Every structure is written in C-alpha cells, then in structure tokens.
Amino acid sequence: MKSEPVRFAADLGLASCHTCGKLSPVKSGHCPRCGSGLHLRKPDSLARTLAFLLGSIAFYIPAMSLPVMNVSGLGGGEQSTILSGVVTFWEMGSYPVAIIIFTASVLIPILKIAALAWLCLAATGRFSGTHKKMALTYHITELVGRWSMVDVFVVAILACLVRLGNLMTITPGPAALSFAAVVILTMLSAMSFDPRLLWDQRRATPTP
Amino acid sequence: MRRHHHGLPWPRRDRDEQVACEFCDAVQPAPRLREGEGAYCGNCGELLYQNRPRSLSRATGFSIAALIFMLLAHSFPFLTMSAAGASTKLSLIRCARALSHDGDVLLSWLCIFFTIIAPLALVGSLLYMSAPLLYGRALPGALQIARWFQRSEPWAMLEVFLLGFIVSLLKLGHLAEIHFNIGLWSLVALVICIAGATAGIDRRELWDRLELAVDPAPKPEPVDRAG
Ligand SMILES: [Zn+2]
Numbered sequence: 382m383k384s385e386p387v388r389f390a391a392d393l394g395l396a397s398c399h400t401c402g403k404l405s406p407v408k409s410g411h412c413p414r415c416g417s418g419l420h421l422r423k424p425d426s427l428a429r430t431l432a433f434l435l436g437s438i439a440f441y442i443p444a445m446s447l448p449v450m451n452v453s454g455l456g457g458g459e460q461s462t463i464l465s466g467v468v469t470f471w472e473m474g475s476y477p478v479a480i481i482i483f484t485a486s487v488l489i490p491i492l493k494i495a496a497l498a499w500l501c502l503a504a505t506g507r508f509s510g511t512h513k514k515m516a517l518t519y520h521i522t523e524l525v526g527r528w529s530m531v532d533v534f535v536v537a538i539l540a541c542l543v544r545l546g547n548l549m550t551i552t553p554g555p556a557a558l559s560f561a562a563v564v565i566l567t568m569l570s571a572m573s574f575d576p577r578l579l580w581d582q583r584r585a586t587p588t589p
Numbered sequence: 590m591r592r593h594h595h596g597l598p599w600p601r602r603d604r605d606e607q608v609a610c611e612f613c614d615a616v617q618p619a620p621r622l623r624e625g626e627g628a629y630c631g632n633c634g635e636l637l638y639q640n641r642p643r644s645l646s647r648a649t650g651f652s653i654a655a656l657i658f659m660l661l662a663h664s665f666p667f668l669t670m671s672a673a674g675a676s677t678k679l680s681l682i683r684c685a686r687a688l689s690h691d692g693d694v695l696l697s698w699l700c701i702f703f704t705i706i707a708p709l710a711l712v713g714s715l716l717y718m719s720a721p722l723l724y725g726r727a728l729p730g731a732l733q734i735a736r737w738f739q740r741s742e743p744w745a746m747l748e749v750f751l752l753g754f755i756v757s758l759l760k761l762g763h764l765a766e767i768h769f770n771i772g773l774w775s776l777v778a779l780v781i782c783i784a785g786a787t788a789g790i791d792r793r794e795l796w797d798r799l800e801l802a803v804d805p806a807p808k809p810e811p812v813d814r815a816g
Pocket of ligand 1: 611613615630631632634635
C-alpha cells in the first residue's frame, strides 16, 4: 500500500500544535496560528499522567468507604456509602438504579484507572500490545470518564428535592467531594497523556 | 457574501498543507475534502479530520437554539414535587443553593461550574466564532475564544446531570407526587442542541477558517537562517 517510507514529525523537527493542530517547526517556539507553545510531545506527559492517576487512586479510597449522603428524618439518621446504596437498591428490586450507580461509580473509575496505568506502562515499554488495542483504550478513557460524575449530581438533586415539610433531609457526605475529585483527576490524567508516546515506543524497538 | 458553499471543501490559506497524525506523529499531506468525507492516517488508520456537511450553519443554528433553551432551563423549574402538603421545586440554581446551604460550598461551586459555566462558555464561544465565520469574518479575540471553546468542551456535563436526574427520579418515584415543568424539556432540548453544535464542526476546519478570516494574506516562506 505505502509507496514511500513514513516520515514522523518529531524526526523532521516539526511539532503539531496541541491546541489547533497546525504543523510548524518546533524551533519557532509558538504556534504561528493560535499562539500556543509548541512541543514535540506534551511536556512531562508521563509524570503528569501518573501524578494525577495516583491522586485519583488516593481519593478513590475515601470515596468508596465514607458515606456519600446522610439521610436524616423522623426515624433518626442514616448514612449510606455508594456500595451500600447499590446493595439497597438491588434488594429493593430497583435493578436499573443499582446497575447505573454501580457502573458509573464503581466500574468506570476502576476501569479508567487501570486503563491509564496500562497506557503508562505501555508508553515506557514495559508492556506491549497491538496498536489498535491501545488506540481503542485511549479513546475509551477519554470518552467515558465524565459519566462517573452522575452520583455527585444525584446527591445534589436529592439534597434539593427532599425537603418535604421538614420530614426528611439529605445532606452530602464527605464521599461526594472525594468522588468529584476522583472524576476530575482521572480526566486531567487522560488529558495529560500523550498517545504518541505509545508509537514512539513501538518505533524504538526494532521490528523483527 | 456567504463563504460556505454546499458540498465544497472549506478554503485554506496554505495550498500544500501537511498534517501530523495526533496518534502516531506520521506526517502526511492534508488534502481538502468534500462534504461528508474524512481523512485517515496512512500509517495507523486514525481519523485525521472530517469535512462535516454544513458545519458552520449547523454550529450557528444549534448554538443559538442552545442559548435560548439555556435561558428557559434556568428560568423555569425542572419539576415540582409534592408530598405531605409541602412542595419543592428543582432547578440547576436551586440544586447548587441546596448544596451550599448544607455546608458543602465547594461541591456547590463544582456543580455550578459543570452545569452552568462550562456549557455557557462552550456554546457562547462557539456562536461567537461560527456566526461571523459564515460571512468569512472573525470578531476581535476570536483566537483566544477558540482556545476557550476547546478547553471548556470536556467539562460541560449537562448530559451527565440529566442521567443523574433520571436516577434521582427512579429513587424517589414512589415517595411523592411529581409534575414535570418546562425547565426539564428545555434541559433535554439543550443537551441535544449542545451535542448537535459540537458534533457538527471539526476543530481543524474551525482553525483553518479562523486563520483565513484573521489574516487572509499568505505569509512569505520563512527563511531558515541557521541552514
Ligand atoms: Zn497515525
């Protein structure tokens, strides 16, 4: 298919702008079109990705173990964590709610953290996979992360709605904020990852 | 004069532009595309860019509609819930206020940022760029605004809020009597319009058109003094 060998921008001293995608010599320092700084690769991509990733793992522990909301009413107070909420809804027979919360709050963050860790390993050459798989993993981590915010919004909506004549109040617990931190940090982590590192790694190892 | 002719590729300043794949860094010529076509990387197969049909008019139309629905969604409540003789109303602002009332000010600001500020920045900046570009013009500060547009895109989470709304209703459904209001239908329409506005336009097309509108004269070839 390919008649001439593939040339790579970094070898030619060309950088494509992170903001607008225009290709220009990296020596010029700033993109002539939009003025953003030019770099061959996102600066400190791996270090930043890992730092945000470790931060999100640290926040994931309180997000899961502390109560996400406090329900106080006539029958006394009650605290529920994300997992206990899922279990309650499953037992009540509200399967859709249980499945949505479980997917958004437990499955997606864990899968996203694992996928980013895997991509970091692949970018340092400690792990090799087919390019298609890595590209797919990267796109999925980009797309899916925001949906984890759903539980934070649920707490906000419930806190607003459940003020029924002072019968019952719902206040957000400490896990809600930790959970928002997990989502924001994993999003920042995915944004700072430079997928070109994966291909660089592949080019560095001689193909048999 | 309208610069967007149906079916034709968008204009560009440089005739022989090259593009590097964002995924594998392979340099390749960037052909101009007819509407509906896409350019793919010859090395790894990733999508480089697309020419989406009538992208500028779509972006303009959808973002105007989104601004109107945003106004409606903020001025009317989403629903009224009544139980035991008391009734509560829900809207984005009330949601944030309830959070800050309960002492979680940071969480309330996060909600305001994700559901009010970021979507407004996204839609407003898109309209500010795309409407004048229909006539081949760029308003002052368009380059800075274009950067805002790209930065606010991942943070606008109204569709996630909508899912949270559905989950909350499923949780509360049997507790009280619920009436839906105009605000909710505006929110649904707003989510659809934001999706339409952002899916309509490709970033490369936007930047190419902006470049042409800001500074139409092609620059002379840069002289490489080092070499
Ligand atoms: Zn490529």
